Amino acid sequence: MRSQTPERPAINAATPAAARVAGSREQRAWSQAQNFEQVFLNTMFSQMFTGIGTESPLGGKQSEAWRGMLVDEYAKSVTGQGGIGLANHVYRELIGAQEAAPRRLPARN
Template structure:
């Protein structure tokens, strides 16, 4: 096998989760107790939560804008603005957001692991 090639039959090395720049052993232990399907579901729920928060924040940021243009105060811009802020919030959350989803995900996993025993 050429140097630098990856052997696909070998399992990938598990990545240690980090919390504030340090290894998060509690989360690593909890992830062992929670199924991969439940982990994916928790990740999606955490990302959706952050998206809702960001949508609320972006809506407040643009609510007082007056004048012309896409964020102006014309009759059609209210609906357009709400759709735009919703898409912005989804995009921000998917790209990593402001970090809320990481904390929500950790909390969900820790709770599920606690229930699992």
């Protein structure tokens, strides 16, 4: 799977308010949640193309190299426009896990 990682998370209507602050842990968690959703969508979209024969516009040996890139772009486009809602759930779980984790202080010398 050759999913491209976005350089920065897409800001859209689905983006939580706390994740709009550049450099915050919420923004990093949102970016990771979007990356997860993008990989998930990439897998789902690639399954759509498994049954395409050689007579279709996206079939045959010539287009196999381009099919992966097309699937990547589909996944990036859907995720960038708000996705399917998976990133919101992953984001909440990531933030919840961070808040529940015990805080470790740096060791003193």
